[in-house]
Amino acid sequence: MSEKRGGRIPETLREDVYPLFSRRMALTAWLPCLGITYLHYRVGAQHPDVHDVLRRLYYLPILFAAFSGGSRGGLAVSVFASLVYFPHAFTSLLVKDPGDALEKGLEIVLYNIVAVVAGMLVDRERRERETQERLAQRLTEALAEKERMETQLIRAGRLGALGELTAGIAHEIKNPLHALKGTAEILRDAIPEDAPEQRMLTLHLAEIDRLGRAADRFLSFARPLHADRRPLDLGELVDRVASLVSPQGRKEGVEIRVLPSEGAGIPKVMGDPELLTQLLLNIALNGVQAMSPSGGGRLDFALGVEVREGRRQVRVRIANNGPPIPEDRLEKIFDPFFTTKDEGTGLGLSICSRIADQHEGTLEVRNLSGGGGVEFTLTLPAVPGTAAG
Ligand SMILES: Nc1ncnc2c1ncn2[C@@H]1O[C@H](COP(=O)(O)OP(=O)(O)OP(=O)(O)O)[C@@H](O)[C@H]1O
Ligand SMILES: [Mg+2]
Numbered sequence: 457m458s459e460k461r462g463g464r465i466p467e468t469l470r471e472d473v474y475p476l477f478s479r480r481m482a483l484t485a486w487l488p489c490l491g492i493t494y495l496h497y498r499v500g501a502q503h504p505d506v507h508d509v510l511r512r513l514y515y516l517p518i519l520f521a522a523f524s525g526g527s528r529g530g531l532a533v534s535v536f537a538s539l540v541y542f543p544h545a546f547t548s549l550l551v552k553d554p555g556d557a558l559e560k561g562l563e564i565v566l567y568n569i570v571a572v573v574a575g576m577l578v579d580r581e582r583r584e585r586e587t588q589e590r591l592a593q594r595l596t597e598a599l600a601e602k603e604r605m606e607t608q609l610i611r612a613g614r615l616g617a618l619g620e621l622t623a624g625i626a627h628e629i630k631n632p633l634h635a636l637k638g639t640a641e642i643l644r645d646a647i648p649e650d651a652p653e654q655r656m657l658t659l660h661l662a663e664i665d666r667l668g669r670a671a672d673r674f675l676s677f678a679r680p681l682h683a684d685r686r687p688l689d690l691g692e693l694v695d696r697v698a699s700l701v702s703p704q705g706r707k708e709g710v711e712i713r714v715l716p717s718e719g720a721g722i723p724k725v726m727g728d729p730e731l732l733t734q735l736l737l738n739i740a741l742n743g744v745q746a747m748s749p750s751g752g753g754r755l756d757f758a759l760g761v762e763v764r765e766g767r768r769q770v771r772v773r774i775a776n777n778g779p780p781i782p783e784d785r786l787e788k789i790f791d792p793f794f795t796t797k798d799e800g801t802g803l804g805l806s807i808c809s810r811i812a813d814q815h816e817g818t819l820e821v822r823n824l825s826g827g828g829g830v831e832f833t834l835t836l837p838a839v840p841g842t843a844a845g
Contacts, residue, residue: 476529492517511553518571537567615806698714710754764835777824
């Protein structure tokens with residue numbers, strides 16, 4: 457503890473004292489003050505008017521010092537001016553100021569009063585400016601947060617509406633499908649096994665089953681996800697996902713890296729391990745798939761902590777150095793059924809988005825600058841007072 461104190465005192469002293477001897481203070485306060493003193497001691501006692509002027513000239517460096525260094529700067533120069541003027545005012549060292557003693561004494565007192573008053577005004581103005589800057593900073597953060605929330609809400613609304621529509625259509629398809637399947641099975645039993653129609657009916661039934669499976673998939677997309685949330689170390693989850701995606705990465709020539717955490721002691725989050733694994737895996741696989749046409753690349757996971765609206769958040773970034781996503785498509789990729797892949801369903805990211813919502817988190821995407829790739833960021837609220845080991 458004593459070591460800490462020993463290190464802190466010189467540091468604060470330096471912070472306090474250094475501004476008093478800045479270049480600006482030297483040019484506008486210390487040098488003029490010394491110049492005035494020099495002239496004071498040089499001008500003979502037979503010029504009382506010049507002494508009067510010189511005595512009042514001290515106010516200028518004192519005021520400049522207060523403007524640059526606040527009350528501390530003003531007071532430093534006013535005390536200095538008082539000390540160097542004092543012998544000249546009241547003793548016969550070199551030359552004695554021929555002015556009235558009371559007037560000279562009052563002048564010395566006034567140097568210090570002016571310094572304190574001007575300095576305090578400057579200090580107050582500075583404090584107000586700092587408060588305003590802090591407020592402006594908080595406002596910018598609040599606006600950014602509002603924008604993020606709006607994006608998430610719009611996305612959630614779109615997902616909700618599409619989910620309902622999908623569920624409605626899937627449901628409507630499933631009912632007649634049951635009837636179709638039933639009648640097809642009756643027909644199959646009625647037709648001799650070696651008849652050519654039998655082959656057509658088998659095909660017919662297989663297609664009905666395929667349509668039924670698709671309708672089930674759409675229904676499961678629309679159904680609310682069940683989350684079993686508990687305190688979770690996202691670092692462990694990231695390691696697990698990285699090893700799950702590794703075989704696919706190796707096949708496509710993609711190097712998978714888990715970068716060191718940005719900051720020590722990443723807190724835990726309340727999460728469902730299965731759902732969050734699904735989320736991270738979907739994004740990682742998308743990254744690998746995005747790079748495979750160009751013959752591979754790199755996929756990085758990085759964990760970090762940030763503070764949003766006064767709450768600590770754990771952040772997982774998943775970045776790949778593949779081609780960027782066209783700007784007008786950045787939000788659309790979260791829409792259900794939006795896909796640019798021949799074999800894709802376009803459901804991956806919309807499910808990821810729902811999982812993030814369910815965890816009171818956000819999922820964002822951005823293109824890295826200079827065509828450096830694509831980065832997804834999952835942000836989840838930290839469980840207070842936890843730090844994963
Ligand atoms: N890392 C990425 N880089 C470039 N484009 C991406 C990336 N991740 C997603 N995309 C784009 O977003 C689209 C939607 O992704 P999403 O995971 O929802 O569906 P999908 O991958 O096409 O299909 P599925 O997930 O069913 O296989 C993709 O088709 C692709 O165009
Ligand atoms: Mg996908």
